Amino acid sequence: MVSTxxxxxxxxxxxxxxxxxxxxxxxxxxxxxxxxxxLFDVADVYGKEPGTSxxxxxxxxxxxxxxxxxxxxxxxxxxxxxxxxxxxxxxxGSRRYINRALDASLERLGRDHIDLYFYHTPDGVTPxxxxxxxxxxxxxxxxxxxxxxxxHAGWQIADADHLASETGxxxxxxxxxxxxxxxxxAELEVxxxxxxxxxxxxxxxxLANGLxxxxxxxxxxxxxxxxxxxxxxxxxxxxxxxxxxxxxxAAERDLSPLDVAFSWLASRPQVASVIAGATSPEQVxxxxxATSWVPGDDDLAALDEIFPAPEKIALF
Amino acid sequence: MKKIIRALGAxxxxxFGLVACSAPDADVEGSGSGASGSASSSEDESSGGKDxxxxxxxxxxGCGASTMRAGESWSVPIESGGKHRMYQVTTPxxxxxxxxxxxxxxxxGMYEHSETMKRLSGFSDKPAIAVYPQGLDGGQGTAWQGAxxxxxxxxxxxxxxxxxxxxxxxxxxxDRVFAAGFSNGGGFVNLLACRMSDRISAFASVAGxxxxxxxxxxxxxxxxxxxEFHGTEDGVMTYRGGDGKGGKYLSVEDFVDEWVVRNGCAxxxxxxxxxxxxxxxxxxxxxxxxxxxxxxxxxGGGHTWPGAPxxxxxxxxxxxxxxxxLIWDFFTDHxxx
Numbered sequence: 215m216v217s218t219x220x221x222x223x224x225x226x227x228x229x230x231x232x233x234x235x236x237x238x239x240x241x242x243x244x245x246x247x248x249x250x251x252x253l254f255d256v257a258d259v260y261g262k263e264p265g266t267s268x269x270x271x272x273x274x275x276x277x278x279x280x281x282x283x284x285x286x287x288x289x290x291x292x293x294x295x296x297x298x299x300x301x302x303x304x305x306x307g308s309r310r311y312i313n314r315a316l317d318a319s320l321e322r323l324g325r326d327h328i329d330l331y332f333y334h335t336p337d338g339v340t341p342x343x344x345x346x347x348x349x350x351x352x353x354x355x356x357x358x359x360x361x362x363x364x365x366h367a368g369w370q371i372a373d374a375d376h377l378a379s380e381t382g383x384x385x386x387x388x389x390x391x392x393x394x395x396x397x398x399x400a401e402l403e404v405x406x407x408x409x410x411x412x413x414x415x416x417x418x419x420x421l422a423n424g425l426x427x428x429x430x431x432x433x434x435x436x437x438x439x440x441x442x443x444x445x446x447x448x449x450x451x452x453x454x455x456x457x458x459x460x461x462x463x464a465a466e467r468d469l470s471p472l473d474v475a476f477s478w479l480a481s482r483p484q485v486a487s488v489i490a491g492a493t494s495p496e497q498v499x500x501x502x503x504a505t506s507w508v509p510g511d512d513d514l515a516a517l518d519e520i521f522p523a524p525e526k527i528a529l530f
Numbered sequence: 531m532k533k534i535i536r537a538l539g540a541x542x543x544x545x546f547g548l549v550a551c552s553a554p555d556a557d558v559e560g561s562g563s564g565a566s567g568s569a570s571s572s573e574d575e576s577s578g579g580k581d582x583x584x585x586x587x588x589x590x591x592g593c594g595a596s597t598m599r600a601g602e603s604w605s606v607p608i609e610s611g612g613k614h615r616m617y618q619v620t621t622p623x624x625x626x627x628x629x630x631x632x633x634x635x636x637x638x639g640m641y642e643h644s645e646t647m648k649r650l651s652g653f654s655d656k657p658a659i660a661v662y663p664q665g666l667d668g669g670q671g672t673a674w675q676g677a678x679x680x681x682x683x684x685x686x687x688x689x690x691x692x693x694x695x696x697x698x699x700x701x702x703x704x705d706r707v708f709a710a711g712f713s714n715g716g717g718f719v720n721l722l723a724c725r726m727s728d729r730i731s732a733f734a735s736v737a738g739x740x741x742x743x744x745x746x747x748x749x750x751x752x753x754x755x756x757x758e759f760h761g762t763e764d765g766v767m768t769y770r771g772g773d774g775k776g777g778k779y780l781s782v783e784d785f786v787d788e789w790v791v792r793n794g795c796a797x798x799x800x801x802x803x804x805x806x807x808x809x810x811x812x813x814x815x816x817x818x819x820x821x822x823x824x825x826x827x828x829x830g831g832g833h834t835w836p837g838a839p840x841x842x843x844x845x846x847x848x849x850x851x852x853x854x855x856l857i858w859d860f861f862t863d864h865x866x867x
């Protein structure tokens with residue numbers, strides 16, 4: 215079991231954020247545990263340099279003492295580590311690479327196992343049967359408890375489940391994918407696949423880079439906001455009327471836009487935990503409390519009006 | 531064939547670095563386009579073994595390669611009969627890529643997993659390459675060919691494919707390839723004894739399920755060394771035989787007698803009692819082709835693997851009788867002749 219909201223650790227060690235420092239990271243991790251968050255989502259590639267986030271998160275966990283025993287640590291392999299794990303030959307789903315990446319992650323985290331280990335993105339080269347076999351081995355070796363996919367298509371999730379079922383290998387139990395009210399494409403293939411195969415979905419970017427916080431209005435961004443300088447194009451392409459209707463929807467129910475965005479995700483039957491990044495203890499506490507609203511059928515229908523479900527490709 | 535090449539392609543990806551770094555003198559299979567090279571060479575190698583009339587000497591394609599290191603455990607995906615299959619393989623602590631090493635194939639029981647067999651049998655602690663194939667689930671639980679509940683698949687072909695692959699990945703002593711199994715896996719080992727004795731030199735079954743389908747082809751089988759363990763109070767595959775989940779099955783006495791007759795041994799066995807409540811029968815007089823038959827009858831014993839570190843099955847364990855040690859000694863006494 216994991217908390218409804220998980221802490222995304224991609225900001226640990228990120229330049230220009232309060233969690234760039236170890237002290238800032240420690241305070242966020244501590245606040246998360248105090249707020250009842252048990253799921254911590256890190257990846258080997260996170261941080262200003264690959265491995266930075268894992269190292270800082272590992273140190274923060276050690277600072278928690280016994281409280282760290284109850285934490286579910288998620289990490290990932292498969293993104294470009296720019297040589298940190300040695301030459302990867304473009305085959306980051308291979309047995310050779312997985313063993314290297316996992317040992318390096320465990321060393322940085324300072325743990326003897328990872329609770330949930332995600333294949334961060336398919337490498338397009340390694341046959342899935344080899345990746346599954348290699349992950350099966352690390353589960354049997356006790357280095358990993360459970361495995362999952364991230365950024366995999368629905369057919370890849372189905373293919374992997376079929377392969378695991380046929381061969382007796384360890385199955386993927388979770389899928390971490392881009393999913394929020396503004397980008398519902400995961401509903402086309404990923405969520406139905408997850409439902410069919412009993413896989414829990416962990417949506418990332420629940421606030422669509424902050425667009426669903428209500429802080430961005432008609433192309434204006436609050437001072438110092440990350441989106442204004444990191445992704446200015448996103449602000450230009452945003453449908454601001456849609457955002458206004460969303461903000462009004464939340465206000466009518468005496469909720470914050472963030473409450474609505476998180477609670478809507480949490481209400482999806484396939485969603486196991488909503489992954490939300492944070493750079494301050496206040497953000498952590500806000501995020502942790504943001505899934506208490508349970509939308510009714512009318513609320514869901516109204517949200518569908520504002521954020522229509524993606525149009526199905528097939529005519530059925 | 532196309533799919534086989536694709537599957538092995540992954541091994542080439544992972545093998546590339548290892549070969550390049552630690553085996554500069556590795557042969558052509560380890561370099562560059564190793565995927566298809568490895569597949570074709572393993573086929574050549576296996577056919578060489580089959581045609582050698584039981585004299586299986588000769589280095590396998592895996593000698594000199596560095597696919598696995600000593601003391602490693604891998605799950606290996608493999609295509610067989612158009613299906614995705616898997617086996618686990620462990621290398622012994624003292625494994626060296628240039629030393630020809632015996633192989634033990636160990637088959638799990640019905641509903642079970644290769645991991646269960648690994649823990650139950652402990653063959654990975656022996657100086658052998660231990661291979662634990664994974665049975666398919668045809669809808670009634672994982673099982674091997676030969677019983678009424680078995681999935682529709684050719685597990686003999688699967689075993690051939692596994693051996694091809696193991697021989698191409700690792701340095702195998704082809705004169706010392708052995709097979710053991712538990713329950714449904716034990717019954718399947720009987721099928722292998724009747725149909726794969728060109729590549730496997732000795733066989734052992736623990737609490738075996740000797741359904742009719744596990745004796746398919748045995749009428750033409752050659753004499754082979756065979757060891758059998760069975761508890762008289764086995765509640766799953768009863769000592770006296772009967773009609774079980776997978777159909778009618780032989781009594782243990784009849785099953786052992788078939789091998790005594792097939793091997794041409796005299797029916798009067800040497801009898802001893804290695805531990806209290808266990809009768810050991812050794813049939814070795816007049817046996818053909820240096821074979822023998824051994825049987826351990828465990829009075830009051832259940833459907834278990836004697837001496838196993840974990841309890842799998844039903845009924846009374848026999849902790850003082852170490853089946854794995856006895857099987858290993860039996861195997862090493864019976865290389866291919």
